[in-house]
Amino acid sequence: MTNMTATRMLQFPGRRTTALAAPALRSASGARLSQVRRMMDQAGAPLWGMQPALMAPLSCSIRPSGPALPVTQRGAADPLDTGDGPATDRDALSRRIVSMHLKDFAMARWLRWAAARHDAPPDDLPVILAAEGAHGPVVTATNRAAILAGLHVGARVVDMRALCPQVRIVRADPDGDRAALDKLMLWTRRWCPWTAVDDPDGIIMDTTGSDHLWGGEAALLRAIEGTFGVLGFDARLAMAPTHGAAWALARYGSLRAIATPETLARLTAPLPARALRLDANTVLLLQRLGLKSVGDLVAVPRASLARRFARAALWQNPLLRLDQLQGRKPEPVNARDQPPRFAVQARLPEPVQDPTPYLPDLCVALCEALAQAGHGARQVTVTVYRTDAEVSHVTAATARASRDPGHLRRLFDDRLERINPGFGFELITLDADTTEALQAVQSDLNGRTDDGAALAQMVDRLSAKLGPGLVCTPSAHASHIPERSLVWALALSQAPRQRDQLACTQRPLRLLDTPEEIHVLYAIPEGPPVQFRWRRMSHRISRFTGPERIAPEWWNDRPGTLLRDYYRIEDDSSRRLWIYRVGIYGDEERAPPRWFMHGIFG
Amino acid sequence: MNSHFIPASDAFANPDPDQPSLSLAEPTLAEYFADNAGDGGVTAFIFEQLHAVIASGKPLLWVQDRMSQREAGKPYPPGLPQELKMILVTVSRPVDALWAMEEGLHCDAIGAVLGEVWGDPAALDFTATKRLAMRSEARSIPALLVRRAAHPNLSAARQRWRIASLPARLDPDDNRAPGEPLWQADLFRARGRAPGQWVAGPGAQGVTLAHHVHMKLGPDTAQNDTRAAG
Numbered sequence: 001m002t003n004m005t006a007t008r009m010l011q012f013p014g015r016r017t018t019a020l021a022a023p024a025l026r027s028a029s030g031a032r033l034s035q036v037r038r039m040m041d042q043a044g045a046p047l048w049g050m051q052p053a054l055m056a057p058l059s060c061s062i063r064p065s066g067p068a069l070p071v072t073q074r075g076a077a078d079p080l081d082t083g084d085g086p087a088t089d090r091d092a093l094s095r096r097i098v099s100m101h102l103k104d105f106a107m108a109r110w111l112r113w114a115a116a117r118h119d120a121p122p123d124d125l126p127v128i129l130a131a132e133g134a135h136g137p138v139v140t141a142t143n144r145a146a147i148l149a150g151l152h153v154g155a156r157v158v159d160m161r162a163l164c165p166q167v168r169i170v171r172a173d174p175d176g177d178r179a180a181l182d183k184l185m186l187w188t189r190r191w192c193p194w195t196a197v198d199d200p201d202g203i204i205m206d207t208t209g210s211d212h213l214w215g216g217e218a219a220l221l222r223a224i225e226g227t228f229g230v231l232g233f234d235a236r237l238a239m240a241p242t243h244g245a246a247w248a249l250a251r252y253g254s255l256r257a258i259a260t261p262e263t264l265a266r267l268t269a270p271l272p273a274r275a276l277r278l279d280a281n282t283v284l285l286l287q288r289l290g291l292k293s294v295g296d297l298v299a300v301p302r303a304s305l306a307r308r309f310a311r312a313a314l315w316q317n318p319l320l321r322l323d324q325l326q327g328r329k330p331e332p333v334n335a336r337d338q339p340p341r342f343a344v345q346a347r348l349p350e351p352v353q354d355p356t357p358y359l360p361d362l363c364v365a366l367c368e369a370l371a372q373a374g375h376g377a378r379q380v381t382v383t384v385y386r387t388d389a390e391v392s393h394v395t396a397a398t399a400r401a402s403r404d405p406g407h408l409r410r411l412f413d414d415r416l417e418r419i420n421p422g423f424g425f426e427l428i429t430l431d432a433d434t435t436e437a438l439q440a441v442q443s444d445l446n447g448r449t450d451d452g453a454a455l456a457q458m459v460d461r462l463s464a465k466l467g468p469g470l471v472c473t474p475s476a477h478a479s480h481i482p483e484r485s486l487v488w489a490l491a492l493s494q495a496p497r498q499r500d501q502l503a504c505t506q507r508p509l510r511l512l513d514t515p516e517e518i519h520v521l522y523a524i525p526e527g528p529p530v531q532f533r534w535r536r537m538s539h540r541i542s543r544f545t546g547p548e549r550i551a552p553e554w555w556n557d558r559p560g561t562l563l564r565d566y567y568r569i570e571d572d573s574s575r576r577l578w579i580y581r582v583g584i585y586g587d588e589e590r591a592p593p594r595w596f597m598h599g600i601f602g
Numbered sequence: 603m604n605s606h607f608i609p610a611s612d613a614f615a616n617p618d619p620d621q622p623s624l625s626l627a628e629p630t631l632a633e634y635f636a637d638n639a640g641d642g643g644v645t646a647f648i649f650e651q652l653h654a655v656i657a658s659g660k661p662l663l664w665v666q667d668r669m670s671q672r673e674a675g676k677p678y679p680p681g682l683p684q685e686l687k688m689i690l691v692t693v694s695r696p697v698d699a700l701w702a703m704e705e706g707l708h709c710d711a712i713g714a715v716l717g718e719v720w721g722d723p724a725a726l727d728f729t730a731t732k733r734l735a736m737r738s739e740a741r742s743i744p745a746l747l748v749r750r751a752a753h754p755n756l757s758a759a760r761q762r763w764r765i766a767s768l769p770a771r772l773d774p775d776d777n778r779a780p781g782e783p784l785w786q787a788d789l790f791r792a793r794g795r796a797p798g799q800w801v802a803g804p805g806a807q808g809v810t811l812a813h814h815v816h817m818k819l820g821p822d823t824a825q826n827d828t829r830a831a832g
Contacts, residue, residue: 455661455711462691462702470692473661474679486679488690496661496687499679509645509682510675535640542769545779570780574767575641600675602646602783 092327093261098205099246101236105201106177107141112232129172130157140172190385190427193339206333221256244325248275269295276321340431342369351387351424362430363405376401376438384425392419396464399456399492401436411464459491508578508599515596525585528567539571576601629744631735633759639673643767643785650809660713661687663706665699669720696723707737714744721751732758762791
């Protein structure tokens with residue numbers, strides 16, 4: 001490990017963690033960040049359009065299960081099984097949740113985009129973002145100069161233009177903002193593996209166990225705020241044991257507030273009632289009742305609040321919100337996908353463009369972790385966290401669980417080029433997204449690998465390079481229609497197996513994907529044709545056998561589907577072919593039957 | 603017809619009489635040319651030689667490019683031997699087809715590798731075929747390359763066949779029906795033996811070759827088996 005500063009296990013909530021290598025090196029340094037800023041200024045339009053790479057489809061979802069594992073869990077329920085957060089019987093105040101509030105996110109995003117196009121307005125020019133309202137365009141965001149000029153959000157654009165004629169009006173893009181926030185949320189996984197979007201302008205992160213990698217909680221918040229500041233976003237951060245408290249402190253608390261379970265009550269008491277994420281009517285009601293702060297609400301007897309707000313929905317119910325803030329009611333970070341259980345990362349001292357040299361060490365570290373837990377990976381993802389707040393990743397799947405570092409590395413041969421490195425990245429992670437229990441077994445005494453593993457590894461390599469849908473194996477299907485009697489299953493999901501014994505009449509060796517229509521000349525209309533044209537060539541039938549009648553499947557086919565009469569024929573150039581007629585000749589209600597070429601015999 | 607099993611090496615040792623049987627006893631790269639995409643004789647001829655491989659229970663890796671798949675059809679397992687296990691790989695580029703075949707030849711668990719390449723792609727040159735031939739011989743896995751709409755250009759294949767269908771035998775039960783198939787097998791280039799032409803048909807152990815026809819060859823063409831033929 002030469003130029004990699006640290007390769008280690010990410011620390012995951014609720015699990016014992018294993019440090020595999022040297023401690024972390026602090027990544028953010030002023031000189032480098034200014035360099036990044038310079039690069040971003042030259043970047044042109046931000047690359048918001050990047051799509052996440054296609055995940056390889058797996059036929060079945062695999063969950064880690066089975067025998068006792070060295071990595072122990074504290075809760076009775078496995079967080080991986082609930083899928084949406086920590087188990088409910090755990091101490092709700094044991095988590096560390098960071099809430100990030102991106103102030104004026106839409107405006108900051110537009111300014112960043114304009115700056116990249118060298119079209120940034122001067123600081124003293126008022127700019128507003130406008131969206132269509134019920135009675136004409138309405139202001140949705142303002143910059144600092146606009147606020148100083150007296151323009152405010154929610155007013156009509158015509159009024160604001162009367163107030164300040166030189167204002168620059170830009171169409172708002174709420175969908176683009178949401179997509180950008182989504183992407184930023186993925187990028188914040190560089191600090192912790194479990195993040196979610198907190199509508200409409202926030203990100204919520206579960207940093208339990210991750211802060212020590214950044215030198216403590218205060219240092220972590222400073223690092224996040226600094227990095228977002230370099231990107232041009234004004235991030236207000238707070239850390240607390242609950243989502244509700246972190247949300248409130250980030251928006252209404254002091255700068256970079258950190259609340260521990262002991263200080264939670266003291267820090268949240270002076271916050272206004274709005275900090276409870278209540279709607280405006282409820283806040284107004286509380287104010288009329290004289291309950292202006294969270295502390296006032298806490299002082300009210302619980303039974304009174306419960307009686308008053310018994311049937312209110314969550315956003316109108318101060319009691320439920322108070323319970324969420326104080327941890328009496330669980331509110332897990334609802335990430336879209338569960339964090340990987342096995343993941344390793346390499347933090348680099350400076351941005352690089354090519355992840356290839358770091359992959360072997362990452363694979364070795366991941367396989368060590370998998371081996372300790374008795375697991376093998378079915379799907380692995382390489383993710384790079386770019387300096388310009390973007391994430392790129394490449395995924396590879398395996399046909400059966402594997403923890404062979406060489407094999408996992410080979411799956412990414414020729415595929416890392418698909419990663420768009422942008423101006424470089426400084427963090428590479430390798431995640432085992434899907435794992436299976438894999439016990440060490442000795443199948444043989446001669447020391448060779450068994451055929452199943454070798455075959456599975458070959459299928460993995462073919463699927464990784466060509467795409468999983470192109471590597472197939474036949475699988476029988478209960479149908480007597482020739483083209484439906486087999487389906488091509490992914491070789492990743494099913495090992496090749498023998499065909500079931502069928503007392504079948506003669507079938508062709510090859511079947512055309514789509515039957516090709518042929519134009520026929522009859523000797524007698526009920527029998528096979530004498531001559532037909534196929535692929536612009538005339539064929540005269542010398543011998544034939546048939547018909548073999550294959551009726552439509554009434555339980556599957558549309559009404560009106562016609563039967564088929566198959567003939568096995570040999571033409572004048574000795575080719576043996578399989579043709580069929582759709583329908584019966586002489587059916588007055590229908591058009592004359594059509595003929596099709598379907599298969600080729602040996 | 604004489605159908606007792608003789609390994610290919612023995613069969614080729616005495617080229618003079620009609621060859622009773624042919625199987626892939628010595629795995630190597632063999633090329634099979636077919637003039638017509640609608641002619642299934644090549645597929646049947648190959649599968650008659652693969653009896654031993656199929657009986658061993660190892661899967662067959664079948665690599666097709668899209669043009670071959672569209673013109674000559676996809677394999678249809680109900681018509682193929684029942685014990686056959688198969689992995690079908692569909693590729694878009696000839697380079698990928700060759701790469702997939704090489705990957706298959708790296709893997710001991712594969713019984714045979716069958717590739718189908720359409721036309722004369724630049725990627726399929728002497729070097730590519732030499733790589734396939736050497737890998738096949740090193741791992742003892744037969745590599746079979748079916749080529750359609752192709753010219754028999756320079757190639758390192760150890761055997762080069764041209765296969766076409768012949769009128770089938772009579773069906774003993776139905777005189778209007780095609781019976782057991784027959785093929786015209788033309789071995790126009792081979793290492794270590796003389797080329798020849800046969801009428802081939804299915805046998806219990808492999809392809810049965812009959813009615814051997816000697817090829818009239820010049821003195822120099824018999825020496826160097828890698829020269830262009832055709």
